[in-house]
Amino acid sequence: MDKKQEQGIHALYARDPVEADRLLWGRKAQPVTRRGFLKRSGLAAMAAALGSGIPFAHLMPQGLIPVALAQSDEPFSIEGKEGLTVLNDRPINAETPAHLLDDDITPARYMFVRNNGTPPPREDIDPDTWTLEIAGESCQNPTTFTIAELKERFETHTYQLQIECGGNGRSEFIPAAGGNQWTIGAVACPTFTGVRLRDVLEACGIADDAVYIGYYGADKSVSVGSDKAPISRGVPMSKALEDESLIAWAMNDEDIPYQNGYPLRLVMGGWPGSVSGKWLSRIVIRNQKHDGAKMAPPSYSVPKHPVAPGTELSEEEFETIETMPVKSLITFPRSGIEHALDQSLEVRGHAWAGDLSVSTVHVSIDFGATWQEASLKDAPNRLAWQRFTSEITFPEPGYYEIWARAVDNEGRSQPMVLPGWNPKGYLNNACHRIAVQVA
Numbered sequence: 305m306d307k308k309q310e311q312g313i314h315a316l317y318a319r320d321p322v323e324a325d326r327l328l329w330g331r332k333a334q335p336v337t338r339r340g341f342l343k344r345s346g347l348a349a350m351a352a353a354l355g356s357g358i359p360f361a362h363l364m365p366q367g368l369i370p371v372a373l374a375q376s377d378e379p380f381s382i383e384g385k386e387g388l389t390v391l392n393d394r395p396i397n398a399e400t401p402a403h404l405l406d407d408d409i410t411p412a413r414y415m416f417v418r419n420n421g422t423p424p425p426r427e428d429i430d431p432d433t434w435t436l437e438i439a440g441e442s443c444q445n446p447t448t449f450t451i452a453e454l455k456e457r458f459e460t461h462t463y464q465l466q467i468e469c470g471g472n473g474r475s476e477f478i479p480a481a482g483g484n485q486w487t488i489g490a491v492a493c494p495t496f497t498g499v500r501l502r503d504v505l506e507a508c509g510i511a512d513d514a515v516y517i518g519y520y521g522a523d524k525s526v527s528v529g530s531d532k533a534p535i536s537r538g539v540p541m542s543k544a545l546e547d548e549s550l551i552a553w554a555m556n557d558e559d560i561p562y563q564n565g566y567p568l569r570l571v572m573g574g575w576p577g578s579v580s581g582k583w584l585s586r587i588v589i590r591n592q593k594h595d596g597a598k599m600a601p602p603s604y605s606v607p608k609h610p611v612a613p614g615t616e617l618s619e620e621e622f623e624t625i626e627t628m629p630v631k632s633l634i635t636f637p638r639s640g641i642e643h644a645l646d647q648s649l650e651v652r653g654h655a656w657a658g659d660l661s662v663s664t665v666h667v668s669i670d671f672g673a674t675w676q677e678a679s680l681k682d683a684p685n686r687l688a689w690q691r692f693t694s695e696i697t698f699p700e701p702g703y704y705e706i707w708a709r710a711v712d713n714e715g716r717s718q719p720m721v722l723p724g725w726n727p728k729g730y731l732n733n734a735c736h737r738i739a740v741q742v743a
């Protein structure tokens with residue numbers, strides 16, 4: 305990139321951060337625009353967007369965008385999730401720009417949304433009558449609980465838990481992997497309050513032959529007429545029985561946001577987000593590995609051994625993703641800022657390492673030639689992310705990139721470049737880079 309292009313990119317960051325990211329990193333994320341949304345949506349959605357019905361709707365040509373809406377090509381936004389980049393609206397998927405993830409505890413409005421299907425209609429959800437059934441061939445006393453019964457019968461626990469989609473970072477893989485083109489923002493770390501999955505399963509009797517649990521939620525497939533579960537995943541008993549594995553009804557001391565699974569969800573910190581079932585209605589204790597939707601390869605699976613990019617694999621060559629790898633995110637400053645040469649800059653972010661903890665974070669301003677150690681806080685509890693901060697001074701004016709690299713407590717580092725290619729583009733834990741213009 306020459307000087308002029310660099311300046312251009314900084315100007316572009318101010319106007320259009322998504323496009324600037326694409327130019328800087330070749331990332332392909334494209335937000336869904338209001339215009340794009342309207343083109344493909346029905347009358348009801350249009351009327352909702354207009355705030356009133358359309359009396360002559362029957363005379364409207366198909367695909368016509370009401371002129372009241374046509375002028376605005378503002379990115380489409382999800383109620384309660386303003387500021388997120390919407391990657392898909394059918395089903396809804398939205399990620400959080402890195403600089404909006406700066407809080408220690410992710411506010412509800414900034415938690416990403418990853419839907420595999422259509423959530424149960426909001427007006428059909430009544431937390432007073434919602435039930436959770438515990439069953440399955442390795443469950444000795446199948447039982448159905450209301451949320452009030454869960455609260456009454458079991459001890460309540462709160463943990464701050466980090467959830468990252470297994471496909472976070474997918475947009476960088478070449479050859480490209482299909483699916484939502486997540487860049488870096490499919491990760492969050494709010495607090496969750498609920499009961500331990502272990503306490504509930506034990507109350508329902510775990511048979512000796514139990515090896516796995518599986519969940520079912522109340523969402524539906526987006527295919528018209530299909531009543532199949534869009535996703536039904538699970539974890540081995542060892543993960544299910546951990547202290548931090550929760551059946552949660554609250555996030556940051558409030559109801560879980562509708563798009564994040566209201567009124568009840570599973571939370572399995574440190575593992576791919578896909579095992580944290582939303583709109584939770586049923587859990588099965590299994591005497592075999594759970595075989596629900598998106599359990600079989602290539603879903604949430606990676607090659608057992610490294611493969612050349614583009615390789616086609618058979619089912620036996622895959623393994624299911626369990627713990628997520630070590631990773632970090634720079635949340636301050638926002639990529640693309642200008643900074644004064646005579647002032648130091650405090651860089652901030654978070655680091656996490658699946659089931660493990662992070663032992664060090666280093667930052668570099670010279671494309672990885674030298675690194676300085678950041679200060680790193682302990683996590684408030686197991687499976688929460690850790691805050692890092694680093695004070696940086698720049699030697700002269702110009703274009704810099706700040707890179708951050710975390711190492712887990714078993715000595716494994718984030719890679720600088722893309723890690724192992726895999727068919728579905730999972731587990732990209734390459735270092736995060738941001739741009740800073742020093743003047």
Ligand SMILES: Nc1nc2c(c(=O)[nH]1)N[C@H]1C(S)=C(S)[C@@H](COP(=O)(O)O)O[C@H]1N2
Nearest residue numbers: 416417418419420469521564577578581582
């Ligand atoms: N019922 C249900 N649970 C689900 C999903 C879903 O589509 N339906 N998506 C999963 C995936 S792939 C992820 S990454 C997380 C995302 O949680 P969030 O949308 O609250 O951020 O939810 C998981 N739980």
Ligand SMILES: [Mo]
Nearest residue numbers: 469470577578
């Ligand atoms: Mo996911």
